[in-house]
């Protein structure tokens with residue numbers, strides 16, 4: 001299989017089988033997508049050093065956890081599950097399921113483990129380094145030695161012996177060969193572009209999950225988008241270093257009006273998967289990864305601009321029809337130990353000259369706010385975009401082209417909902433503060449504070 005940054009995941013899934021975990025995107029795309037079509041239970045618990053996210057693309061399944069704050073989630077179409085680094089987890093399909101796993105491009109260490117069904121205790125585990133061994137090679141190696149070695153199957157506490165694993169539903173040897181062959185051509189292609197994706201093998205076997213404390217979470221994308229007030233709304237409140245951040249976008253131009261057009265620069269890649277579409281150039285199950293510097297929205301053609309004499313921005317584009325709807329999940333992986341920067345800019349709709357560019361730190365909120373809690377701050381990108389476009393819409397000189405003199409129309413904020421998100425972030429932070437201040441425990445501590453001050457006052461008075 002040739003790896004590519006534009007693919008139909010349902011078409012690719014036809015050739016996939018149980019826990020293939022086939023990487024789909026080109027080498028170096030982070031997060032990478034791994035595809036499986038599962039109809040038997042995963043024969044072990046998988047442990048990934050880094051966080052991963054699993055999406056239920058079809059069918060129904062249960063995901064079980066060990067050593068976690070939840071035991072399991074039952075999964076239906078559109079469910080996204082956040083699996084924190086270091087958490088043992090296993091998929092058990094109840095009907096044939098297409099599963100998509102979002103995972104670090106450099107996954108570091110991984111392991112499989114077996115637990116006693118009676119006591120829940122870990123019986124054995126096999127660890128590998130993804131720099132030297134493919135997961136599929138390791139699955140096969142681990143299961144083969146599990147079957148051949150009774151001690152790996154025997155619970156030391158209870159003496160219970162787990163049965164050997166039937167390996168006939170799995171195709172890991174052939175899958176590994178396919179991945180190795182694809183990686184050779186990927187590395188040759190990268191070398192021609194002067195790039196290298198070599199990963200140094202580790203000399204330790206100690207799991208170092210990302211520095212974010214997280215518990216497993218589940219969100220259904222169709223339930224989520226209904227109440228999401230902005231485009232690019234993060235599905236999970238996990239936005240720290242190493243986090244995988246799936247964000248929803250709902251396209252409904254007939255209701256929301258024109259999209260407008262802007263340019264976005266990001267140090268992190270954006271993996272865009274369509275979770276349903278009608279009358280659109282997008283199709284259900286399609287994935288694409290664009291360049292780090294890309295256009296967003298509908299770029300109007302010169303004819304559109306002339307037709308739109310009132311400047312209301314009613315402009316078709318991109319081959320979508322009037323009754324177009326689409327839901328997309330756009331996912332990036334947060335940088336670890338490297339600066340994460342973005343920029344948004346607008347260009348003149350007549351001559352493409354840059355009108356304004358706003359670069360920012362991806363973790364910084366655009367204006368003063370009384371919190372540094374990353375969960376409360378949400379995804380600062382959204383508030384940064386809102387801040388920039390509000391400025392540009394207030395000030396016609398920022399929309400006037402220095403090359404051709406054209407006064408560009410205001411940017412259609414309504415379509416994107418960013419201003420709502422920024423405003424609601426401020427309201428949530430301020431309301432939370434009034435709640436924390438009003439709670440009885442703080443009143444007690446405040447009255448204690450007053451008592452202490454009164455005490456100090458009388459002490460000082462007695463000294464006089």
Ligand SMILES: [Zn+2]
Nearest residue numbers: 348351401404
């Ligand atoms: Zn111009």
